[in-house]
Amino acid sequence: MKLHKLTPNLMVEDVNATLAYYQDVFGFELQQSVPTEGQYDWASTRCGEVELMFQSRSSLGKDLPDFQALPIGASLTFFIVLQGIQELYERIRGRVELVDELHETFYGMREFAVKDLNGYILAFAEAIK
Secondary structure, three states, X not given: OOOOOOOOEEEEOOHHHHHHHHHHHHOOEEEEEEOOOOOOOEEEEEEOOEEEEEEEHHHHHHHOHHHHHOOOOOOOEEEEXXXXXXXXXXXXXXXXXXXXXXXXXXXXXXXXXXXXXXXXXXXXXXXXX
């Protein structure tokens, strides 16, 4: 077995609102959507090498019925490594819910974390040079 990549598919109530948030705040770009216009059931996005998919509760619940009753959000963090953490932090500070301020870690990273509009936690990190 050889794994190639992991692309999270996040359950959300409103794919269009989530897509707009990720485009505006973080610079993600729409790659594909179903349907191709109007109110989306599913969308694939990308920013650099990071890919995220968003799927509406109603659509995901049809595919996997167990998801209908699950809360949106997660007991995990998405750890995103990037270059330019200070620039990103300054650009989005005050526009997002910070859950962990920018700081240096014992393992050689500068990082901070935010909660998105659906309750998902995104941690951004950059290696200290």
